[in-house]
Every structure is written in structure tokens, then in C-alpha cells.
Amino acid sequence: MISGSIVALVTPMHSGSLEVDWDALKGLVEWHIEQGTNAIVAVGTTGESATLGVSEHSSVIRFVVDHAAGKIPVIAGTGANSTAEAIVLTRAAKEAGADACLLVTPYYNKPTQEGLYLHHKAIADAVDISQILYNVPGRTACDMLPETVLRLAAIDNIVGIKEATGDLTRAKQLIEQCPADFAIYSGDDHSARELMLLGGKGDISVTANVAPRLMSEMCAAAISGDEATAAALDAKLGPVHDAMFVEANPIPVKWAVSELGLMSDALRLPMTPLAPEHRDTVRNALHRIGVN
Secondary structure, three states, X not given: OOOEEEEEOOXXXXXXXXXEOHHHHHHHHHHHHHHOOOEEEEOOOOOOHHHOOHHHHHHHHHHHHHHHOOOOOEEEEOOOOOHHHHHHHHHHHHXXXXXXXXXXXXXXXXXXXXXXXXXXXXXXXXXXXXEEXXXXXXXXXOOOOHHHHHHHHOOOOEEEEEEOOXXXXXXXXXXXXXXXXXXXXXXXXXXXXXXHHOOOOEEEEOHHHOOHHHHHHHHHHHHHOOHHHHHHHHHHHHHHHHHOOOOOOOHHHHHHHXXXXXXXXXXXXXXXOXXXXXXXHHHHHHHHOOOO
16 A cells, blocks of 8 residues: 655646656656655646646656656556546556556536546546545535545545545545545645544645655654654644645645756646745745755
């Protein structure tokens, strides 16, 4: 079971051309391995999956898998609001050697709970690779209810969920009712510590892009039940959690990673660079944890 601090990795791009910056991407993978990140999500929603074409998306997954070189697991973001496209991306991830896939609920379509069940069942039936559900209704306008998660958890290769509602009551229900080998991950940095102390297996994290070692240490403490250490580390990280959402993700985090000198802050439209009035907030948060 993949556990701990799992970075929702940004996808670096060249300023101007907005092509993927492969050198910077290689550097990020190596940095996360060195800093103790436990796993990488390649081309999740933080990785701007919505603006990468299918071929390009698949190439980034393969590149990250190749450069992680088995040192840490790679989870491929392969969700889409078309079931057929999600199957294509999930097959490509398996062929690339990804350890698992992360599939966001179909956005915009607003499927019924039965539609969500059939969507994920179809992908699981089509591709024999471990699959992690991803529920983030604030971004998708689609909430996968616990009853649907429980139905999907009975499918052998659906192995977990990234629950990004920040609702700890829901998280506790899932932890208690899902099979023991079904992993509940946080997708909300602000409440991740508490979810892991309840029995969650890790945090698929935006903050880990800029504070990988601290996030890894915090997750390890929380998963082991060391409440005091986890709380102290999380308190230190709190301003960064806040700063990463002063504008829509991944705008602040890409700017923050660029401040560390690891890549440019380029994003593809319709996303735009961080507004000048927010830059001191992000810079000061990084300064407080000593990473800039």
C-alpha cells in the first residue's frame, strides 16, 4: 500500500512556448526523491491535466516513471470526464509502468451516483492496474458519496480514494466502513494531519511541492500516531497550506516552486500567473519554513 506524503506534482513548462520543460521535470523528480517524498502523482489535476493533450499527458507519465526509476512509487493521474478517454490514459499509464492511477470524478457532466459507479467500474474492468478514486466536488461539481465509494471498494483493483472534501466525519466513516486494504488518503492539506490520525494512509499534497521534507515528516508522525509531533510540524506548515490557495490551484504553487529556482511559473490558459498582490503572502509563507 502506498502511504505517506504523496506530492501532487506540478508540470513545469517553458515560459513563452508553454511546452513541457523536461529538464525541470527531471530535476523535480530527483529533488523529491532526495527530500523524502514517499510517492509522486504525475499529471494529476495540480499537474494541469486539463490542458495537456492525451499524447503529451502519456509522455509526462512515462517520463516521471522512467526518472523515478523505481526509487519511489508513481501514481498516474488518468481521470477524465469521458470514460473512454480515462480508459485510454489508464492503459497508457499501465504501459508506462506506473504503480497506480488516480482518477478524478468526471467534471462538468454531473453524473448520478450510478453513473459514477459505472464509470469507475468500466475503467477498472478495462485496465488491470491499481486505481485510486479522487473526490473533489469543489472543483468538479460532482460529489461521490460514501455509499458509492463502498460499492467501488469491492472491486479488486480499486484500492483507495483521495478524499478532498476536508470533511473529517466523512473520512472517519470511510475509514471505518471500507475494507482494511482500501486506503483513504487526504486531498486537503489543511485537514490531512487529522485524517491520518484517524487512520488515513497519507496525503496527496499540494504543499509537498515546496516543503517535501517537512510534509514527509509530518505524514510519518501522523500515520504512526505521534499526535504531538504531527501537530507541531503541521502548525509550522499551516501558513504554506493557506498560501497555496490564495488563488486557484495550481497558480500559487507553480509560482512558489519558481521562487525556489526549480522551474518557471508558466501556466497554460485559462490559468494565469499569480497576481502581484498575492506574491508577498506566498513568499513570506515560504520564508517562515526556511525553504526560500
